[in-house]
Amino acid sequence: MDFINFEFDKGIDWGAVEKEAEEEIKEAKKEREINFAVIDAETDPFNGEDFVEPFIWGFFDGSTYIKFDGPYATDHLIDYVGKYRGRVFAHNGGKFDFHFLIEAFEKEKSLTVINGRIAKARLGRATLQDSYCLLPVPLSALEKDQFDYSILEKGKRNLPGNKEKIEKYLESDCRYLYKYVKEFVDSYGMNLTLAGTAMKQWEKMGGKVPKSNKKYYDKFLPHYYGGRVQLFESGIFEGEYKIYDIKSAYPTAMKYHHPIGTDYYETRRPGDALLQNSMISVECISNGAFPMRTRNGLFFPQEKGIYHVTGWEFIKAIETNSISNHKILNAYVFEETCDFSMYVDHFYKMKSEAEAVGDTAKRTFAKLFLNSLYGKFAANPENYEEFYLDDYGAYPKDDYAPAAVYGDMQLFARDLPEDKWKFFNIVTAASITGWVRAYLWESIQKCEGVLYCDTDSIICRNGDALPLGKELGNWDLEGTAHKVAIAGKKLYACFLDTGKTKIACKGVRISADEIVKVAQGETIVYRSEAELFSLKGKKRFIERKVNATSIIF
Known part of the structure; x- marks a missing residue:
C-alpha cells in the first residue's frame, strides 16, 4: 500500500502564505466594518387594535436600491441581507423592524441589547445595527417626505397610484437614512452608540477617560x-x-x-x-x-x-x-x-455655523454631542445583560437562563460578567x-x-x-x-x-x-x-x- 507524503513543499514560503492569509482576513474584517447598507419597512397603519406586519421592505447600500414586496417580502429580505457582508442599519430597528427578523438571527451568536433595544445582532453574514443608538432622533428631524399613512391600509395600498406612492416613500426613507448614517460614520467612525462615540471624541481631543470600580x-x-x-x-x-x-x-x-x-x-x-x-x-x-x-x-x-x-x-x-x-x-x-470647554466649544461652534447655513445634519449632530457625553461617565454595567438565541429546548450556556420564546427559537440571558464591567x-x-x-x-x-x-x-x-x-x-x-x-x-x-x-x-x-x-x-x-x-x-x-x-x- 502506497502512503502519501504530507511533508511541506520546501519550495513554498509558508510564512509568506500565512501572512497573506492573515492580511486577507484583516481586509475582509475591514470590509465588513466599512461596508454598510440600510433597510426599512412599511406596515399596516397603527390602529391600536391589530398587530402589524411588513408588506414591503427596502434595501439600499449607497448605490443599489432593492425592494422586496408580496406575501414573502420578509423572507426574501432575510435571504438577501443574510448574504451581505457588512452592517445593515434600520432606524429604531431594535424596537421595531428587527423584531420581524428575530427568528432568522444567527444561533448562539451574542445579541447586544441596550435598555431593551436590540442594538446589534447577526443575520447570516450581515451585522444588523439600530441607527437610533447613534442618532437618537426621529428621521423626520433630519429629512423625510410628507406622506399620507392612510393609504397603507390593506384596502387602499394597491389602488392605482397608491402603490407607486408607497414605494417612492419607502425608497426616499432608505436613501435619507443612508445619507445621514454615512455622514455620521465618515465624520466620527463606525460605533455602536452616540454616548460611546462622544467619549471617543473627548478622548481624541486629549480629554481624560477615568476608570473606577463598583465600590x-x-x-x-x-x-x-x-x-x-x-x-x-x-x-x-x-x-x-x-x-x-x-x-x-x-x-x-x-x-x-x-x-x-x-x-x-x-x-x-x-x-x-x-x-x-x-x-x-x-x-x-x-x-x-x-x-x-x-x-x-x-x-x-x-x-x-x-x-x-x-x-x-x-x-x-x-x-x-x-x-x-x-x-x-x-x-x-x-x-x-477639569472642564470640558474644548469639547463644548468645538460642537457649539459647529452647531452655530450649521444653523447659519441651514445644515440640518451638522446642527443635529452637534446638538446630540453636546448633550451625550456627561451621562456616559455614570454608566453602570451592572444594568447590562448578554443574550443569544438558540433552538427551543437547547441547553443554556454557562450562567445563562431562558428568557423568551420566538417560534422555534429561544432567547437566553445572563447578567454581564464582572470581568466585562467598565466603570468611568x-x-x-x-x-x-x-x-x-x-x-x-x-x-x-x-x-x-x-x-x-x-x-x-x-x-x-x-x-x-x-x-x-x-x-x-x-x-x-x-x-x-x-x-x-x-x-x-x-x-x-x-x-x-x-x-x-x-x-x-x-x-x-x-x-x-x-x-x-x-x-x-x-x-x-x-x-x-x-x-x-x-x-x-x-x-x-x-x-x-x-x-x-x-x-x-
Missing part, C-alpha cells in the same frame, strides 16, 4: 441625580404666564471645573474654595433646595433630613438662604478636576448634573409665581430678573401663555398667545384638551396606537388610566 460607584451613587422636575402648583391657570428655557444647560455646566480623577480625601470642614470640587453629605433643614429619592422619583422636601448633594448645590443653597441649621457630616474633596467616574456626572440643578434653583428664586420647572425650564408669572441672551447659559423667553394646565410631572399644556400649544405628556400621547381634563381632576384612558415590542415578552398594546394622582409625586 467607588456605589459609594458616590447617592450624590447622583437627574434633572429637577417639580410641580409648585397644579390645576388650570389663566392670566399671563411665561415659559423660559436655559440655552444649553448641560453644555454650560461642562464649561466649569468638575472632578475627573478618582482620588479624594474626606473632611468635615472643606474650605470655601474646595466646595465645588466636593460631594457633600449634610444634615440640615432644607427649604426645597436639595433632592431626595423616593419610589416615585425625585422629591425636594421642606424638612430636616440628611442630604447627599454636590458642592454646587450646597453653595447655592447657602447663597439663597434655602437651608438652615446645617452640619456637614462628610465632604469628599476631589484633587483632580460617576462623580463627574454627578457634579455636572448638580451644577444644572443648582443653577435652576438659583433662577427659581429670582422668579415670581412659579408653577412648574423641568430640568432647564421654568413656567412662571414673572421671570424678568432672569438673564436673557443668546450666549451659553443665558435664559430664553420661549413664549407667553394666556392659559396653563398643569396635571403632573411631564404632563402640562401651555396655550400660547401665538395660537400654538406647548405640550408635555411623557409616556402617553394625549391632546391639550385631555391634559386640561386631567388637570381639572378627571381620569382619561390612554391606549397606544402602536404595539410595544419587548425582547423578553410578547408584543402588546399599552393601556393606562391617566389622572392627577397617578402623575403627581
Whole structure:
C-alpha cells in the first residue's frame, strides 16, 4: 500500500502564505466594518387594535436600491441581507423592524441589547445595527417626505397610484437614512452608540477617560441625580404666564471645573474654595433646595433630613438662604478636576455655523454631542445583560437562563460578567448634573409665581430678573401663555398667545384638551396606537388610566 507524503513543499514560503492569509482576513474584517447598507419597512397603519406586519421592505447600500414586496417580502429580505457582508442599519430597528427578523438571527451568536433595544445582532453574514443608538432622533428631524399613512391600509395600498406612492416613500426613507448614517460614520467612525462615540471624541481631543470600580460607584451613587422636575402648583391657570428655557444647560455646566480623577480625601470642614470640587453629605433643614429619592422619583422636601448633594448645590443653597441649621457630616474633596470647554466649544461652534447655513445634519449632530457625553461617565454595567438565541429546548450556556420564546427559537440571558464591567467616574456626572440643578434653583428664586420647572425650564408669572441672551447659559423667553394646565410631572399644556400649544405628556400621547381634563381632576384612558415590542415578552398594546394622582409625586 502506497502512503502519501504530507511533508511541506520546501519550495513554498509558508510564512509568506500565512501572512497573506492573515492580511486577507484583516481586509475582509475591514470590509465588513466599512461596508454598510440600510433597510426599512412599511406596515399596516397603527390602529391600536391589530398587530402589524411588513408588506414591503427596502434595501439600499449607497448605490443599489432593492425592494422586496408580496406575501414573502420578509423572507426574501432575510435571504438577501443574510448574504451581505457588512452592517445593515434600520432606524429604531431594535424596537421595531428587527423584531420581524428575530427568528432568522444567527444561533448562539451574542445579541447586544441596550435598555431593551436590540442594538446589534447577526443575520447570516450581515451585522444588523439600530441607527437610533447613534442618532437618537426621529428621521423626520433630519429629512423625510410628507406622506399620507392612510393609504397603507390593506384596502387602499394597491389602488392605482397608491402603490407607486408607497414605494417612492419607502425608497426616499432608505436613501435619507443612508445619507445621514454615512455622514455620521465618515465624520466620527463606525460605533455602536452616540454616548460611546462622544467619549471617543473627548478622548481624541486629549480629554481624560477615568476608570473606577463598583465600590467607588456605589459609594458616590447617592450624590447622583437627574434633572429637577417639580410641580409648585397644579390645576388650570389663566392670566399671563411665561415659559423660559436655559440655552444649553448641560453644555454650560461642562464649561466649569468638575472632578475627573478618582482620588479624594474626606473632611468635615472643606474650605470655601474646595466646595465645588466636593460631594457633600449634610444634615440640615432644607427649604426645597436639595433632592431626595423616593419610589416615585425625585422629591425636594421642606424638612430636616440628611442630604447627599454636590458642592454646587450646597453653595447655592447657602447663597439663597434655602437651608438652615446645617452640619456637614462628610465632604469628599476631589484633587483632580477639569472642564470640558474644548469639547463644548468645538460642537457649539459647529452647531452655530450649521444653523447659519441651514445644515440640518451638522446642527443635529452637534446638538446630540453636546448633550451625550456627561451621562456616559455614570454608566453602570451592572444594568447590562448578554443574550443569544438558540433552538427551543437547547441547553443554556454557562450562567445563562431562558428568557423568551420566538417560534422555534429561544432567547437566553445572563447578567454581564464582572470581568466585562467598565466603570468611568460617576462623580463627574454627578457634579455636572448638580451644577444644572443648582443653577435652576438659583433662577427659581429670582422668579415670581412659579408653577412648574423641568430640568432647564421654568413656567412662571414673572421671570424678568432672569438673564436673557443668546450666549451659553443665558435664559430664553420661549413664549407667553394666556392659559396653563398643569396635571403632573411631564404632563402640562401651555396655550400660547401665538395660537400654538406647548405640550408635555411623557409616556402617553394625549391632546391639550385631555391634559386640561386631567388637570381639572378627571381620569382619561390612554391606549397606544402602536404595539410595544419587548425582547423578553410578547408584543402588546399599552393601556393606562391617566389622572392627577397617578402623575403627581
